[in-house]
Amino acid sequence: MTTTTAAVLVPLLPFAAAALILLTGRSAPGFVRPLAVLPTLAAAALTVLVAVRQGGDAPLTAATVLTPTGDPDLPIELALHLDGFAVLVAALVAVVATAVQLYSTGYLRDDPRYPSYAALVSLFTAAMLLVVYTDDLIVLLVGWEVMGICSYFLVGHYWERPAARAAALKAFLVTKLGDVPFLIGILVLASEAGTFRISHIVNGLTSSLADFELERPTLVALLLLAGVAGKSAQFPLHTWLPGAMAGPTPASALIHAATMVAAGVYVVARLLPVFTASTAALLVLAVVAALTAVGAAVAALAQDDLKRVLAYSTIGQLGLMAGALAVGSRDAAVFHLLTHGAFKALLFLAAGVLITVAGTGSLGVMARTRDIKRRAPDAFWAMTIGLLALAAIPPFSGFFSKEAILHAAETAALDPAGAPAGVPAAGAWLVLAATLLTALLTAAYATRLWLMAFHDPVSARPEPLPQPPAVSGVTTLVLWLLAVPALLMGLGYRWLPSWLDGTSLAPTPATSAVATGAALIGGAATWAAWRRRYEMDEPPDPGLSLLGSRFHADAAAGFRLDAATTALAARPTEGAARLTRFVDRTVVDTYVRGAAALPGLLGRLVRRAQNGNAQTYLTVLVAAVVVLLVTTALASAGG
């Protein structure tokens, strides 16, 4: 089997599984589980095989024309482009998807809609793998939209709950708000570049031989950025992601933590030359990334729901990746994407177990509940590893990838000449500062989560735990499987550059010291606040002390962005709708009613003549005939 064949099979296997599950799920429920797990597992094995075979060599490209468009020079092609980024991200996606499918067999054991869930997850996996491997912008868009619709269905999996329905709708609409500019951006880019092939565009832009420049790089980059912001939950289109936690926890782990939200970052990484062609776009990306990272970290510090904490943490980490891209370092971004995918999936899956055991997702309730640590030791340890990775404590994986971002930002800020062309120094400084601040805040909320969920200093927890449902062995197995990369993947900085662009990802002592110091300060401050609140017998939420009660309330509500959206977008729309209704009812309808009234009046007059007396009818008839006769006679006599 050639590498290309294997790569073609990778998206096809989960797709076929999805189709088969949808077709047979109702009639043969026994086959759903194997159908869900095995093709994804095979696809994961193939992605690893492809990654090993490709091994950082020159990109493999294969293409066949899918369909012609109106322009014969601009066909849509079913193209593969296997470079280091693609094979690594695909391996991550397939492995996480396999873990999630395995985990779901246990987690959604008793769910009556498990077949449709499994089919959607498989379809989603296929679409994501298609996005990762494809070299054609239109095919990429197809996968992109299929992911969007799968996300919609999976968020609305528990559609009996109004919150889930609203969240699904919100996720769909907000991402679509970004997708429309994204589509326009793709079309503008393709018409300027004369091809839909990403590799051709990138080669044309980076090659010194080809004398090719985009006419409107800022426009294209900003349009694409809108789609990326929608998919990767960057400010101001991030509001759908916390709400999306209404879906099943494994789906959140797969879609809203590890893979789909990373698609935006991945697309920017693939198309980075398009972005570096415009300094303004990179500056916008840096500002958006900084705002997103810091804001999401603060919001995460104030959330009460475990999954929402993780959701905001995802937004923040995606902001860091976008920041890395804004300083032109796609190596760092993709490195962080990989480690983040691993440890965030681990965190979500552990959170799923934790919520099942505690019977609630509220941190405030968990803080008052005894013995969670003892009842769910696997979840506790998985959570601990994941949080340490998240907080970027060495030697966990998150440390190395965040270090790579910091290093890239520092290089771009201090030594603009050494940075990739087009990267603005101001943006680099912004990213550097935001990354450091985020490191501090991330450590703070990770510590807060860990302390509130598992610990109490005085062993004074009042509420005993309800008898928890048994945690299946598969779930535990998956947790430990994912814990390994979360723990060790950081060491990949030694080998990853050979797959990627080749810049060094090794941590440097200065930034390591500063970042780790910030993380430790954040953690320590949280711990101190937590202790003090316990001693003063207050609700044991260190976030309240750290943020202050008013700011805490704002942050808990996501800085009231939803309210602002309502005021700025929803209210005017509703007002316009009311105005339209008013105009339609009172103005337009008046004319309609008037137009109806005149025939009605005539009709009422005429129906008075309809009195049922045949003699009257006949009299009128004969009289009319006589009148006609006289008229005719006079006319002919006169003529």
Add this chain to the structure above:
Amino acid sequence: MHLVHPATLAVLLFCVGLYGVLARRNTVLVLMSVELMLAAVSLNLVAFDVWLADELHSGQVFTLFLIALAAAEIGIGLAIVLLVYRRRGTVALDRLRALRDGPGAAEATGGTDGAEQPTANDAARGQETTTP
């Protein structure tokens, strides 16, 4: 003989019949007036046939047909009138108004049973027959 004489007689006879049709209340009288109108037409046919000395005698043959038709018409018409009388108890033309527009039309017919719709149709058919 001057052709104006039979023609004028036919016209006047026709208009007298017309007046009868329009002014009489009793349906049998209306049928009689219709006979007068038919007779006027017959007279016209005969007069013009004689005037033209038609080889085929079209006018007179048509008069024969007309007389036969009149007989058929009077038979059917009277059958309907009798039926209406049996159902409604009246043959007054201006009281058979079930087909008029508006509410309460059914009450005004003087119907006695629930079968309003067919009787209304009967009345209408009777009137149609009286209007040649």
Add this chain to the structure above:
Amino acid sequence: MSAVTLPLLAAAGESGRSVLSPSGVEIVFLLVAVVVLGAAILCVTSRHLVHAALYLVVALGGLAVEYLLLTAEFIAWVQVLIYLGSVVVLLLFGLMLTRAPIGPSPDADSRNRPLALVVALAAAATLVTLVVDAFRTTWIDLSTPHGRSDALGESLFRTWVLPFEALSVLLLAALVGAIVISRARRADSEEGQG
């Protein structure tokens, strides 16, 4: 009328083989016409319903005389046989079966009467004007009888035999229809009343 009478007199001198002289035929025709019209007017204005039927007899009988004067003898006898013999009898039966009062009935005319009068007079005025205007120079030649039974019968059973047969079918249909209407509805109304 002087314009009408002058040609009339001129025409009277042309033929002499009739029983009555042409002017005599004309005079008789006009006299009978007056009778016919008078009977017709009485028929449509009489308050006695039975009298109206009898006036109809007079009018139709007078019309038969007019046919004779126009030399259409066969039509005249058919008129007498069918109209006077059967139609009027039928009408009398109709009156009887609908329990028409014997004496004068004050509500013989409907409220539509003034309007009917206006319309009828207007129609009469218009038509008379037109007819007189159209045929004021036309005369009928009554010297050769035109309505003899043999000629008419030949024409009827040669040229017009197909319409004649169709008419016989129509008469049959009318007969059947009249019976059906009477019988079926009687059962109907009995059900409705029962």
